[in-house]
Amino acid sequence: MQAVVMHPLGAAQGLGASQARKHLPQAARNLESVVTRSRRLSALARLGIYAEMYYLRLIEVLGAEYPTTRTVLGEEAFEASCRAFIARHPSTDRTLQSLSVRFPEFLARHLKVRRNARLAVDIARIERAMEDVFDAPRAEPLGFEALKKIPTESWGGSRLTLTPALRMLELGCDADAYMTAVRSRRPARAPRAKPAYIIVYRHNLRAWRLKVSREQFGLLRLLGRGWPIGRAVYRSCRHMRVRTDRLPELLSEWFRDWSAAGLFVGLTTPPQS
Amino acid sequence: MLRLGHNRWNLPDLGLGVGLRPVHFRHIVEKWPRMDWFEILSENYIDTAGRPVHFLDQIAERYPIVMHGVSLSIGSTDPIDFEYLAKLKRLAERVRAVWMGDHICWTGVAGLNGHDLYPVPYTEESLSHLVERVRVVQDYLERPLVLENPSTYLTFRASSMPEEEFIARLAEYADCALLLDVNNVYVTCRNHDLDPYEYLKPIPYDRVVQIHLAGHTDHGSHCIDTHNGRVIDPVWELYAEVQRRRGNTATLLEWDADIPKFEVLQREVGRANRFRDALRVANA
Numbered sequence: 001m002q003a004v005v006m007h008p009l010g011a012a013q014g015l016g017a018s019q020a021r022k023h024l025p026q027a028a029r030n031l032e033s034v035v036t037r038s039r040r041l042s043a044l045a046r047l048g049i050y051a052e053m054y055y056l057r058l059i060e061v062l063g064a065e066y067p068t069t070r071t072v073l074g075e076e077a078f079e080a081s082c083r084a085f086i087a088r089h090p091s092t093d094r095t096l097q098s099l100s101v102r103f104p105e106f107l108a109r110h111l112k113v114r115r116n117a118r119l120a121v122d123i124a125r126i127e128r129a130m131e132d133v134f135d136a137p138r139a140e141p142l143g144f145e146a147l148k149k150i151p152t153e154s155w156g157g158s159r160l161t162l163t164p165a166l167r168m169l170e171l172g173c174d175a176d177a178y179m180t181a182v183r184s185r186r187p188a189r190a191p192r193a194k195p196a197y198i199i200v201y202r203h204n205l206r207a208w209r210l211k212v213s214r215e216q217f218g219l220l221r222l223l224g225r226g227w228p229i230g231r232a233v234y235r236s237c238r239h240m241r242v243r244t245d246r247l248p249e250l251l252s253e254w255f256r257d258w259s260a261a262g263l264f265v266g267l268t269t270p271p272q273s
Numbered sequence: 274m275l276r277l278g279h280n281r282w283n284l285p286d287l288g289l290g291v292g293l294r295p296v297h298f299r300h301i302v303e304k305w306p307r308m309d310w311f312e313i314l315s316e317n318y319i320d321t322a323g324r325p326v327h328f329l330d331q332i333a334e335r336y337p338i339v340m341h342g343v344s345l346s347i348g349s350t351d352p353i354d355f356e357y358l359a360k361l362k363r364l365a366e367r368v369r370a371v372w373m374g375d376h377i378c379w380t381g382v383a384g385l386n387g388h389d390l391y392p393v394p395y396t397e398e399s400l401s402h403l404v405e406r407v408r409v410v411q412d413y414l415e416r417p418l419v420l421e422n423p424s425t426y427l428t429f430r431a432s433s434m435p436e437e438e439f440i441a442r443l444a445e446y447a448d449c450a451l452l453l454d455v456n457n458v459y460v461t462c463r464n465h466d467l468d469p470y471e472y473l474k475p476i477p478y479d480r481v482v483q484i485h486l487a488g489h490t491d492h493g494s495h496c497i498d499t500h501n502g503r504v505i506d507p508v509w510e511l512y513a514e515v516q517r518r519r520g521n522t523a524t525l526l527e528w529d530a531d532i533p534k535f536e537v538l539q540r541e542v543g544r545a546n547r548f549r550d551a552l553r554v555a556n557a
Contacts, residue, residue: 001391002381002382002383002385002387002391005387005391006385032430033430034429034430034431035428035429035430036427036428036429036430038464038465038466038495040493040494041494041495043427045494046426046427046464046495049426049427049497050387050389050391050426050427054387054388057388058388090385090386091385091386091388092384092385092386093320093386094316094319094344094357094386095316095317095320095344096316096388097321098320133323134321135320135321135322135323135325136322136323137322137323138327202323202324205324205327
């Protein structure tokens, strides 16, 4: 029954599929020896109810998690992509939380549409990140005051722990601005291909998106990998076009804003000599 | 104060409740509306540590919580998933669940999950299979499992007994509790050309600890259990019949699609009071 219900082309095609024939060799010819008919529906139509609901339910879940991707692709292409995805990656979990984890990657590989394909994939990645941070574990944020207390001589060797409710995305275009426009029901033109960086994080129980510079992105990524602050700053900002004497002030702003957003949840300072 | 229910386990009659859905989280924690209890979909809270759990913790402080799952797959031939059961158990402790349950169905085999409630053949063989599995799950959870009759859209030729008899025997042999979904009784009977009042007769009412009410979609040739609207009159009449047979029982309204404002849910589930009050008058 499962092989029939989960067949992407519906119950009738499912009955003829090898998986179904393996268990019910007579199935395609004599379904009513297995499933009874009702007064109003044939056995196949009754089985078809489950087959239809299987895809409808899971497409609904994907639609709720990827609303802007759906808008960008249009109903037809979105539904076709969902069907193909579900057929390729049926759920193996008790919950639906991880059903669509691979959906952006799947779109990147298999999306058949030409128009807005890259944009759709980038938006799907953002929407996936929003789902991820939504469900990520809670951690007590570290305020900016805690950072200010780090002795100057320890600053460079200190390491920060980033919140588990943070995702960093390197995109092929400014999909975030487009997404904001679509979600606000404002007219939007597809952005040109150009690297863009955003972070997605949870703060006060809401998922937030923030566009960042390449240097900010690089710095956060290195901090997330456990690099000491000094080395991470040097590596990510060494080619930045900013006056050297202006850099401390700029970094202070960044760390203040990121602290306010709850991005830091742990601090390790080097032992005092 | 909770009233003790007339069932084998003395599980309480919780009164009238609704399914807890994320669209109402904020309303509930800001207004603390009048509601006797909430039922949660267990799977929505076991693999997340974010917003849903944050709200659930607050709500569980103020209202009794019942856990209702959709992925136990008690009828499956796959091994019982003890990792999943451990998560359920942890959640039950966290929210001090009054009871926990799932459906008499299977949701997948060979490691897959269709996220739907598929019917089992009502045979002696599948009865033995389910009885054994229910016992194992109850032993692990250390509490009775509350199993619900699903809406079904097909029957297997191999079935050798009616669904209601299968359910009654399962409950007796496995010593489990029942959740009687009267909307499912209506939908199933419509789909299989059966009389819902006949369906209700063999149900062991001393094992029924909870009742579900919901709306459904009538396609003419068949009904689908969509939980997307008000409870129709024939379902209320079935509810009244169950109340007559069972006495006042914890009753829950399910509304999962086109979910309205919380106040609409309050009014709709409040309609059940007519039957509960009528029963009290009759018993006076």
